[in-house]
Amino acid sequence: MDLQDRINAFVKLGEFLNQFQDNISIKNDNVQANDLFYEGFKHQLKLAQEHNGWFTKQNIAFTLKNWSRALTEENISQWLKKYDFQTVNPQTVAIIMAGNIPLVGFHDFLSVLISGHTVLVKQSSNDKHLLPFLAKYLEIVNPDFKGKIKFTEEKLQNFDAVIATGSNNTARYFEYYFKNKPSIIRKNRNSAAVLTGNETKEELEALSDDIFIYYGLGCRNVSKIFVPKDYNFEGFFNAVYKWNPIINESKYANNYDYNKAVYLMSEFDMLENGFLMIKEDESYASPIATVFYEYYDNSKTLQEKLKTDADKIQCVVSRSFTDTTIQFGETQNPELWDYADGEDTIEFLLKI
Incomplete structure (x- = not known):
């Protein structure tokens, strides 16, 4: 199976996921293996929602929409064009996944397989229904994936490298346990926004999406805002009000009341x-239903602070505060080449 074969399989997966990106799924008879998988995946979506109250129909649909958009021939080819896959020495790569948002470990899963390696997945108990089903779909559209995708609930064994995501506490355990293996160990990160007071209502409304999508549980959710002295929060509160129905969600409301x-x-x-x-x-890590804020005196000092705190920050949202900031409303729409923690996963996988 060459690189193009692997790309073709994930493009077909993207076409399959494209049927489920809205609140009402629409079957496309041109999608390969749809008769085998369409109804089954609808059932898995239902199970995922029942198992994890944070995985609402809307949040899962948002995830599937993003992945169907990303998994196109054009996007995947653009992502991979700078890499040389000719020297890959196929290995077994273990992935320890988080479970804070739906399919949060899918990019690592994709990266391992697209690089030509075998993947050994240890899922979070909070997100265990969707990925195994999608793995079966890949094996049907390209049988060469059979034997290249493994799942386990037991202690990880017989692997050559590892990508692990967890809290700062579990990361210390991972670093010790996997000290003799090539590894990427991801810790807690949060995202921040820098406001000047000159933002438009539309920009602040877009910022509210960065805050509230996935209930704020993702590392790309904005949990901290930096504002100038004497900032007037009235415009901010007016702009985020479109999200007020979120208080009707019981798990969110319980966290709001508690905090x-x-x-x-x-x-x-x-x-x-x-x-x-x-x-x-x-702090950068705020509880659910809370956003922290911090005043800043001048742009230069804040830019230095953000550089110093880079290991705590996933992304920064602003109009154009630095060359690397993200536009308002775009934190939950990363491209394939927007790597978690800024660490190039494909580069790592090509060197093991």
């Missing part, structure tokens, strides 16, 4: 609008 009670009992100063609290805090 609000903690802040009130602790006599912390905070502002809130009935579904979101903002609190001045130097």
Whole structure:
């Protein structure tokens, strides 16, 4: 199986996922193996929602829409064109996946297989229904994938390299346990936004998507905003109000009520609008239903701070604060070449 064969299989997977990106799935009879997999995947989607209350129909649909958009011939070819796959020495790469958002480990899964390696997946118990089914689809559209995709719930064994994602605490365990293996170990990261006070209503409304999509559980969700002294939050609160129905989601509402009670009992100063609290805090990792904010005096000092804190930050949102910042509303729409933690996964896989 050469690189183009692998690309073709994932393009077909993208066409399959394209049927499920809206609240109402629409079957496309031109999709390969649809009679075998369409109804089955609808069932897996239902199971994923029932198993994990954070995996709502809307959140799963958003994930599938993004992946169907990414898995095109044009996108995959653009992503891979700078790499040389001729010297790949096929290995077994273990992936330890997180479970904070649907299919959060799919990019690593894709990267390992597209590079010509065998993948050994240890899933999070929070997200265990979707990926094994999609792996079966890949094996049907390209039987050469059979034997190249393995899942385990047991202790990882017989692997040559590892990509592991977890908390800062589990990362220390991973670093020790996998010290003799080539590895990528990912820790906690959060995303931030830099506001100047000159943002348009449309930009702030887009920022609210960066905050609330996936309930703020992803590392690309904005959990911290930097604002100038004397910033007026009225425009911010007005712009994010379109997300007010989120308080009707029971798991989100429970977290909102709990964190609000903690802040009130602790006599912390905070502002809130009935579904979101903002609190001045130097940390990047805010609880659900909370966004931290921090004042800055001048742009240069803040740019230096962001560089110093780079290992805590997944991405920064702003109009054009630095050369690497992301536009408002785009944090949850990464391209295939937007690597987690800025570490080139394909480059790593080509060297093991």
